[in-house]
Amino acid sequence: MKLKQLPGDFKVEEISELSISKEKKGYKAYLLEKRGIETFSLLSYLSRKNNIPVREFGIAGLKDRHAITRQYFTIPLKYNIGTLHEKDFDITLLGYTDKGIKLGDLEGNKFDIIVRDIKKGELQGIIQKAKSIEQIGVPNYFDSQRFGSVIGNEFIARHLIKKDYEKAVKIYLTSYTKFESGKIKNEKRLILQNWGNFRKLKIKNRSLAVVVDEYRKSNKWIEAYKKIPSNIREIVISAYQSYLWNECVKRVLIKTINKKRLYNIKYSLGSLIFYRNLDENEIINIPQAFKTISEEIKPNELESSIINRVLQKEGISLGGFNIKKQTGNFFKVHERNVLLKPSSFSMSEHSIDEINDRGKNNRFKIKLAFSLPKGSYATMITKRLFNR
Numbered sequence: 603m604k605l606k607q608l609p610g611d612f613k614v615e616e617i618s619e620l621s622i623s624k625e626k627k628g629y630k631a632y633l634l635e636k637r638g639i640e641t642f643s644l645l646s647y648l649s650r651k652n653n654i655p656v657r658e659f660g661i662a663g664l665k666d667r668h669a670i671t672r673q674y675f676t677i678p679l680k681y682n683i684g685t686l687h688e689k690d691f692d693i694t695l696l697g698y699t700d701k702g703i704k705l706g707d708l709e710g711n712k713f714d715i716i717v718r719d720i721k722k723g724e725l726q727g728i729i730q731k732a733k734s735i736e737q738i739g740v741p742n743y744f745d746s747q748r749f750g751s752v753i754g755n756e757f758i759a760r761h762l763i764k765k766d767y768e769k770a771v772k773i774y775l776t777s778y779t780k781f782e783s784g785k786i787k788n789e790k791r792l793i794l795q796n797w798g799n800f801r802k803l804k805i806k807n808r809s810l811a812v813v814v815d816e817y818r819k820s821n822k823w824i825e826a827y828k829k830i831p832s833n834i835r836e837i838v839i840s841a842y843q844s845y846l847w848n849e850c851v852k853r854v855l856i857k858t859i860n861k862k863r864l865y866n867i868k869y870s871l872g873s874l875i876f877y878r879n880l881d882e883n884e885i886i887n888i889p890q891a892f893k894t895i896s897e898e899i900k901p902n903e904l905e906s907s908i909i910n911r912v913l914q915k916e917g918i919s920l921g922g923f924n925i926k927k928q929t930g931n932f933f934k935v936h937e938r939n940v941l942l943k944p945s946s947f948s949m950s951e952h953s954i955d956e957i958n959d960r961g962k963n964n965r966f967k968i969k970l971a972f973s974l975p976k977g978s979y980a981t982m983i984t985k986r987l988f989n990r
Contacts, residue, residue: 620674640667747981778790849915850892
């Protein structure tokens with residue numbers, strides 16, 4: 603099975619709560635269609651191009667890089683977007699609105715996905731799984747897309763909880779992915795080579811330089827951490843909280859489902875537990891929701907026992923989550939549904955995959971269409987159907 607071989611193989615469209623008027627109001631509302639670029643990267647580009655601070659862009663959520671996506675954004679009325687059409691995006695002014703969009707201001711997302719390179723022997727199993735997916739759903743895990751800030755399985759937020767601020771800053775300043783530019787990689791290598799001796803170090807990238815400069819000035823790693831851009835600090839907090847939630851839900855499934863019906867599927871941070879089927883008692887026993895971990899959490903008995911085991915394995919305590927005074931960041935507690943059930947689900951008949959078949963008539967493609975509530979991942983549906 604292969605996903606996203608072509609940009610058009612994965613399409614996402616926001617189901618928006620946005621109320622738009624033709625009458626000029628406090629914010630301009632735009633529709634953004636983008637291809638092959640992450641939302642935040644594009645907003646950073648638009649910020650530089652149009653001299654608009656990044657913080658002034660209002661978006662409901664980050665959309666996948668490897669997809670054609672349609673989403674909405676707002677900017678205050680006083681700003682203008684000069685570039686509306688380029689190779690990677692098209693922007694359309696829709697009208698005006700009273701309030702700027704904030705993260706989470708959407709009902710959900712609609713997906714159209716073409717899955718390729720399916721073997722003939724896999725088709726029957728896929729069809730059987732598709733028949734039950736709206737009834738028994740799938741685990742509502744956060745998928746790999748949520749963890750782009752995690753490099754080498756190192757969570758900055760875990761070190762904040764442990765009050766190891768030097769390690770948290772070191773990860774930010776020296777770790778990089780293959781997708782980052784050569785200039786950024788070279789500067790991060792330079793910082794690592796000179797770790798502990800920043801006195802004569804000259805860094806050109808502003809986001810890195812302000813952190814290095816603060817440590818030179820204050821000699822305090824916590825103050826250096828607070829110079830990391832606020833949006834990145836929020837992302838690293840939510841990434842760790844999401845990982846911990848995944849780990850908790852895995853234990854929920856182990857506790858409530860016959861182990862013979864459980865199996866593992868890999869993702870970027872290890873493996874996730876799925877189920878082949880559910881009986882009536884299991885459907886009743888699986889809790890509807892599980893809370894994200896925060897120092898303000900008031901867990902029920904099941905949550906408390908599972909959270910304690912997960913935190914013990916991580917080498918941290920619940921009290922350590924109270925980091926707001928030191929860092930300015932905090933963990934929010936909210937309930938997230940344990941199971942995810944797609945709506946308006948459909949799956950096409952299989953057909954020859956023109957990319958992978960190579961004239962042998964033994965590789966097929968299938969088109970999936972469905973909608974999900976906000977914050978859920980379409981790849982959980984494909985993992986359940988295709989086991990990877």
